[in-house]
Amino acid sequence: MDSEPPFEEAYKSLLVKEENSTEVKLSNLLEDECQLPVIDLSRLHGSSEVEKEECKREIVRASVEWGFFQAVNHGISQEVLKKMRHEQVKLFRQSFEKKSGNGSGEKVSGLPGDSYRWGTPTATCLNQFSWTEAFHIPLADVSKSIKSSNNTTLSLTIKEFVTKASSLAQIIAEILAENLGLKSSFFRESCCPNTSYLRINRYPPCPLPFTVFGLMPHTDSDFLTILHQDQVEGLQLVKDGRWITVKPNPEALIINIGDLFQAWSSDVYKSVKHRVMTNRCLERFSMAYFFCPSYDTIIQSGREPAIYRKFSFREYKHQIQEDVRTTGSKIGLLRFLL
Template identity: 45%
Template sequence: MPAFAEPAIDPPLADSYRALLRSDQLRRGGIAPAPASESVAVLERALPMIDLKRLTSGDAGERKACADAMATAASEWGFFQVINHDVGRELLEEMRREQARLFRLPFDTKEKAGLLNGSYRWGNPTATSLRHLSWSEAFHVPLASISREDCDYGKLSSLRGVMQEVADAMSRVADTVAAVLAEDLGHDAGGGEPAFPAGCDGTTCFLRLNRYPACPFAPDTFGLVPHTDSDFLTILCQDQVGGLQLMKDSRWVAVKPRSDALIVNIGDLFQAWSNNRYKSVEHKVVANAKAERLSVAYFLCPSYDSPVGTCGEPSPYRPFTFGEYRRKVQDDVKRTGKKIGLPNFLKQSPVDAMNHGLCF
C-alpha cells in the first residue's frame, strides 16, 4: 500500500517567502535584499510592572500610586505588564491547549472550512516585499460571534466555552485599565460622564489567537511586521518563547516574558483621545528558528460609527470615527504597503506636527 503524507498544518509561508525574495531580487537587479528583520543585538528588558491589586486595596494612596504608575508607563513606554489581574492561570493554560489543538488542524481545514466564522488568516495577502511578510497564522474573532450558534467550531466543541471565558476575563482587565488611564486625564465616569471608551462593548471587540510557526529563515524574518494597534487598548497573553519587541528611545527592545503577567499596550485610538499623552508604540514579533510561539490578544475597540473623541480641547486631531480610521488604514496598506495611521487625521500637516514635537 502506498504511504500517504500527513496533511500539512502550516500555511505555505515558505512559498510566499521565496516568491517575495525573487521579486525583491528582480527589483534590485539580482542583488539579494537586506534582511527584513535586522539581525542586530537588542536589549531584553522587563516592562514596567503594575499590580492591579493596589487598585482595590481600600487605601486611597495605594490606588493613586498605582494609577500614577500606570499613566507614567502609558506615557513613557506605551506598554506595561499587569499582575494580579484575575485571569486565572489555569484558564490561560486551558486556552493554550485548545489553541494548540486548533492550529494543529490541517491548513486546508483552517483556511477553507469556515471555522470560527471564517476568521482565519495567515501571512500577509498584500505583501509586495519580504519586509511586509508576517510568518504567522491567526484567528481574528469578533467577540459577538464566539457564542453564536452559527459560529462553527468543527470538532473542537470545548473551544467555544474557553474562548468566551478568556474574552470575558480579558475584557474586565481592559475596562479597568482604560477607566484608570482615562481618569488620570480628568475623565470622571463617576461624576456623570459617559463610560470610557464610548461605543465599546461585547459586540465591538476582538479576540485574536496567534501562532508563529518555527521559521527556517529566522531571525531575518518577521513573525509579525512592525506596526501599531488600531484600537484603544490591547491585552496580550504570550507564552515563554519570546520574540515580542517594541520601539523605545529609537531602539528595538525585546520584552522578557513573565508567566504570571499580561501585557497591556496603548492603541492608536487612545493616543488620539489622550491628545498624544499616551503613546501607541511600534512593535513587532521576530520569528524563531526552533520553536513555535502562541499568544492570545484582546482588542478593545468601539463600534465603527463611534467618534473617537478627545479628553479635552484643543486636540491635535480632527474628529473621526473608528470606521473612518479603519478604512483609511486599509486603503493606505493596499496603496503603499504600509500603515500611516494617526498622521492622516491631524488638523495640521505631519511636517508641521513634527516641528511642534508630535512624533509618530
C-alpha cells in the first residue's frame, strides 16, 4: 500500500543484522501478563467523602507501586474516543508522500508540516529502532490552526479530546501533589492544553515481530501521560525487574507517571520504563496525551532530601535530544542527579 512507510527499504542495513540481535530476542522471553490496577474515577465526583478519599488513595498507591494505572469512568466519553479513532485511522490511510510531505502534492491539513514521524532516524543498531509511524503534535499548533479558521474535522476532534484529557490530567496531578503536601495549583499555573502534546500512533504489521520493537523501551518526559489504545496487545512495562504485558481493557484509559513527576516528587512517584512490541499480522493504534509544562517552567524537587538538581523543562528536553543524537538513547533523569 502506498500509505505504508518504507521500513524495510530505508532500514535494510539494520534489519539484515537481525540474526545477531540476541539482546532484543531474549528480552521478549521475559514476559508475564498482568492486569494493571483499575480505578473508578467516578467516585471523585460523587457525594460520598469516604469513597472520594478511597479513590484518591488508590491513585496514589498505584502511582507509587506501579507508576501506571487504568482509569474507568474517567470523564472522556466513548463518543469522543470513537471520533478520535475514526480520524486517526483516516489520517494514517493517507499516502506516505502526503503524510511525510515528501511529494509535491497537498500535505495533511490541520496539522503542522513537521509532525509526522516514522522509524528511528538516529538508530545505529536494531535495539534502538522502532517500527512505528506517528504524528507528534504540539497542541499550541492545533489551537493556532483552529483560530485561523483552518477548522478541519481532525483538528476540531483533537481539540475536543485534549480539552477533556487536560482536565483529567489536572485532577490526577493535583491529587498526587496534595498527597505530598505540595502546592497543587502548580499544575494549573504551569501546564495547559497549549503547552502539552498529542502523539497519534500506528504500529504496522511487522515481518520480524520477535526482533524489532514497535516502540523501543523508554520513559515519558512529561508529568503524566494519558493513553487510549485499541484491543491489540503490545504495551509492556517493567514491574519488579521483569517485563510484563498489559492486557487491553476496552473501558479504560491508561495513565502513567512521567520523568518530571518523578523529579518533582523526589522519587516518590516513579516514571517506569515501558515499550511496545510488534505483531506479525495485526496493526495497532493508540494515542497519547502528554501533560507538559511550558518550556521555561522550573522543575524542582518538592521534598527533602532533594534527589535532583533543579532544571527547566527546556533544559531537560534539550539534554534528551543531545543524548539521543550522540548515544542513540535517552539518558533522562540520571543526568540531573545531585
